[in-house]
Amino acid sequence: MAQVVLVGAWLGVVGVISESLYLTKSVSVEITRKIVHIGAGNVILLAWWLHTPAWMGIAASLLFSLVALLSYWLPILPGINSVGRTSLGTFFYAVSIGLLTATFWEGSPEFTMLGILTMTWGDGMAAIIGQSLGRHRYTVWDMTKSWEGTSTMLLVSFGVSLGVLSIVHGLTPTIAAIALLTALTATFLESFARWGLDNLTVPLGSAFLAYGLWQWWG
Structure with missing residues (x-):
């Protein structure tokens, strides 16, 4: 029960921040989305620390996938989605968390974390830096x-992948x-994705590639 409360509290704080930024217009809507993108994704670290069971992550993914879909027609998450928005990024975000949790969480949770955090921090920071400092x-x-x-x-993406794998398997040339x-692949997938598909291809591609390479080399 405590796990549910703590995870829910974290997501609640992220939601409050999102709506506050949206209502005050202190930053652009796209920056608001990416702040939420990063904040929500970090819940995976809390779940790992609390040893949250896989079913909880899968259930949360299903719930938020449904909410995300409804938000494209109803003003449920105005700070994240606008009604009629063509990108399905928020929906794919929730789906990818559920898929990675179902696949890796019980036996190799580091690959769930790698995929989600690569999407969370890599894609999120790329958008923020690109919009604020992008000149070329x-x-x-x-x-x-x-x-x-x-x-x-x-x-x-390289920093996240290296950090997560090093914590679990140690820092070695193979891990590097x-x-x-993994980072090169994630960057390629992010660059060519459309309609928010990078929120699906980046985490899944990163996690499955890293897992495959680890099974081969490790």
Whole structure:
């Protein structure tokens, strides 16, 4: 019960911050989304510390997936989604957490954390840095990206992957190589994703690649 209360309290704080930023207009709506993106994703660290069972994460994923879908038609999460928004990023975000929890949490939770935190911090910081400091632009399909944002995605993804794997398996050249390959893949997936699909492809691609490489090399 305490696990549910603490996780719920954390998400509640993130929600309050989101709506406060949205109502005061102190930052842009997109920056607000990314702040929530980062804050909500960090709940996985709390869940790991509390040894939260997998069923709880899967149930939360299903609930928030439903809420995210409804928010595209109803003003449930105005600080995160606007009604009629074409991107399904929030929905994919919730789905990816459930899939990674169901796949890895019981036996190899580090890969659940790696995937989610790569999405949380890598994609989140790439958007924030790209929008605030991005000066060198490039276009992929109809999307405008910045080299500053893409570089941030690569560096943060590498740092997250290296940190998570090193905590569990120790810092070795093999772990560093796995982290680098994972970061390069995550950056590629983030750069080419459309309609918010990066919130699905980045965490799943990162986690499954890192797991496969670890099984092969480790």
